[in-house]
Amino acid sequence: MIELKNISKIYEDNTVALKNINLVIRKGEFLFLVGPSGSGKSTFIKLLIKEIDESNGNIYIAGRNICNLKSSRIPQLRRNIGCVFQDYKLLPNKTVFENVAFALEVIGKPDYEIKIQVPQALKLVGLYSKSNSYPYQLSAGEQQRVSIARAFVNRPPILLADEPTGNLDPGTSEGIMKILSRINLIGTTVLMATHDRNIVNSMRRRVVELEEGEIVRDQKRGVYGD
Amino acid sequence: MIRPRYFFSETFTSLKRNFFMAFTAITTVAITLFIVGFFAVIVYDIQGIINSIKSDVELAVYLEDNISEELKKYIEQEVISWKETDAVRYISKEQALERFKKQNEGSDILKEIEGNPLPASFEITLKNPEKIDQVALRFYDKDGNCIEGVDEVIYGRKYVNTLFSITAIIGTIAFLMVIALLLAAVVLIFNTIRLSIYDRRKEVEVMKLVGATNWFVRIPFLFEGFFEGFAGSVVSIILLYFICNFLLIRGERLIVDTMRIKELAVVGSGNFLSYTYIGVVVLGGLIGLLSSAIALRRYVKV
Numbered sequence: 001m002i003e004l005k006n007i008s009k010i011y012e013d014n015t016v017a018l019k020n021i022n023l024v025i026r027k028g029e030f031l032f033l034v035g036p037s038g039s040g041k042s043t044f045i046k047l048l049i050k051e052i053d054e055s056n057g058n059i060y061i062a063g064r065n066i067c068n069l070k071s072s073r074i075p076q077l078r079r080n081i082g083c084v085f086q087d088y089k090l091l092p093n094k095t096v097f098e099n100v101a102f103a104l105e106v107i108g109k110p111d112y113e114i115k116i117q118v119p120q121a122l123k124l125v126g127l128y129s130k131s132n133s134y135p136y137q138l139s140a141g142e143q144q145r146v147s148i149a150r151a152f153v154n155r156p157p158i159l160l161a162d163e164p165t166g167n168l169d170p171g172t173s174e175g176i177m178k179i180l181s182r183i184n185l186i187g188t189t190v191l192m193a194t195h196d197r198n199i200v201n202s203m204r205r206r207v208v209e210l211e212e213g214e215i216v217r218d219q220k221r222g223v224y225g226d
Numbered sequence: 227m228i229r230p231r232y233f234f235s236e237t238f239t240s241l242k243r244n245f246f247m248a249f250t251a252i253t254t255v256a257i258t259l260f261i262v263g264f265f266a267v268i269v270y271d272i273q274g275i276i277n278s279i280k281s282d283v284e285l286a287v288y289l290e291d292n293i294s295e296e297l298k299k300y301i302e303q304e305v306i307s308w309k310e311t312d313a314v315r316y317i318s319k320e321q322a323l324e325r326f327k328k329q330n331e332g333s334d335i336l337k338e339i340e341g342n343p344l345p346a347s348f349e350i351t352l353k354n355p356e357k358i359d360q361v362a363l364r365f366y367d368k369d370g371n372c373i374e375g376v377d378e379v380i381y382g383r384k385y386v387n388t389l390f391s392i393t394a395i396i397g398t399i400a401f402l403m404v405i406a407l408l409l410a411a412v413v414l415i416f417n418t419i420r421l422s423i424y425d426r427r428k429e430v431e432v433m434k435l436v437g438a439t440n441w442f443v444r445i446p447f448l449f450e451g452f453f454e455g456f457a458g459s460v461v462s463i464i465l466l467y468f469i470c471n472f473l474l475i476r477g478e479r480l481i482v483d484t485m486r487i488k489e490l491a492v493v494g495s496g497n498f499l500s501y502t503y504i505g506v507v508v509l510g511g512l513i514g515l516l517s518s519a520i521a522l523r524r525y526v527k528v
């Protein structure tokens with residue numbers, strides 16, 4: 001489903017964020033990307049949605065090399081990859097419902113689909129009752145869930161989540177993990193970047209560990225660290 | 227899938243938010259296009275007057291009503307004998323009136339005419355029109371008065387030359403003003419679009435990350451720019467309409483009547499005004515699109 005071959009990313013200021021990454025993620029897999037701050041997790045995720053370009057190597061998604069994708073094909077790629085951003089990226093002047101609907105509107109989905117899919121996504125993350133609230137009226141965990149709903153509302157085959165439990169208390173984090181597990185259960189490939197030790201340990205899923213931009217561990221039913 | 231409602235609401239939310247900027251931009255476009263349109267009409271008009279004079283006689287010698295037959299004969303013989311003369315035509319008072327009636331068919335002017343105020347004349351065409359000044363002078367005595375029997379000598383070239391220099395001056399001034407104003411209009415629209423791109427930078431970022439196409443991102447901004455250009459052009463058309471119909475056409479009729487130019491100037495007749503209106507709208511829309519396209523190129527990464 002997703003394959004990285006010799007992927008490197010060197011930023012403009014010569015920071016080496018990723019070095020020679022080789023990795024295969026199968027369809028339907030749930031994968032934790034762990035590692036200390038600055039190890040390259042967000043960079044990894046940004047490469048997959050082409051928010052940034054790799055310096056070297058190739059990435060194949062569903063058999064297609066996305067590294068030489070024409071810029072006009074990028075929207076199509078992103079429609080197939082839902083992304084939960086580390087900083088949520090919710091629009092402050094739109095309600096919860098509108099924020100989620102926005103993701104469908106701007107890819108040209110008709111109103112009747114929006115009316116069906118947005119409530120479904122909001123029910124999935126347990127926020128249907130907050131449809132008309134604005135982001136500033138929500139707690140951090142709730143905002144994070146809106147962000148998940150938006151990433152998933154289009155039912156993409158791949159979901160990327162960058163620290164979806166960052167700064168949340170354990171109880172709230174657990175709730176978010178339940179949502180992601182449910183999304184994974186219906187066949188979605190889920191990749192989650194985190195440095196939340198407890199969560200990784202409790203889930204027992206595949207763990208890929210990065211350190212200074214290199215893969216130092218890839219474990220089937222792993223735990224965080226040693 | 228096209229979502230017109232989405233684009234409209236995006237555009238108008240943004241126009242409302244930047245009302246003052248948009249208002250300034252629209253006003254500038256309106257003034258610019260008004261001047262463009264107005265000068266286009268003026269220049270076209272004067273050109274029309276020039277043409278009608280040129281296709282006219284080169285020299286018209288209007289005779290006094292009480293001129294004797296002998297004197298008339300004498301003048302005619304004299305003119306024919308000049309080596310510059312190509313042809314001489316005598317137009318009697320009756321012929322003059324007939325011609326005037328034909329030219330002004332259906333016009334209100336005819337009702338105001340009593341009797342026959344038009345003079346008889348000789349219409350002289352020259353072999354070498356550049357000699358027109360010399361030839362014309364022969365109808366004047368040393369003191370600058372017309373010779374006996376002649377009331378007035380009118381020759382197109384004099385008007386044509388003045389008109390030419392007037393049009394040249396008007397044209398140059400208009401051109402410079404229009405260039406400056408067009409630039410101002412582009413800069414102002416550019417600025418409003420830049421502001422609304424800035425206002426909506428988060429939306430734009432999210433849109434792109436969830437897979438909106440570049441066109442989808444651009445269209446509301448292009449539409450906003452287009453709207454500003456279009457609204458400005460509509461305002462300028464309204465201004466042009468009033469100015470042309472209530473001032474220009476009347477003024478011109480006056481000039482045309484006093485100058486005895488045979489064809490009424492162009493503004494009132496023909497389709498030129500409609501073409502000007504269409505041109506103004508097209509230009510307005512283009513200015514708007516162009517300005518927002520520049521802003522998008524600079525501020526929205528593809």
Ligand SMILES: Nc1ncnc2c1ncn2[C@@H]1O[C@H](COP(=O)(O)OP(=O)(O)OP(=O)(O)O)[C@@H](O)[C@H]1O
Binds near residue numbers: 013
């Ligand atoms: N735009 C950028 N320009 C230059 N260097 C960058 C840029 N973005 C990230 N980096 C650097 O690349 C490295 C990896 O950053 P990245 O954001 O991928 O880390 P991370 O694993 O997501 O960290 P965190 O857990 O804190 O989110 C860091 O050293 C960072 O400073």
Ligand SMILES: [Mg+2]
Binds near residue numbers: 041043162
């Ligand atoms: Mg990160």
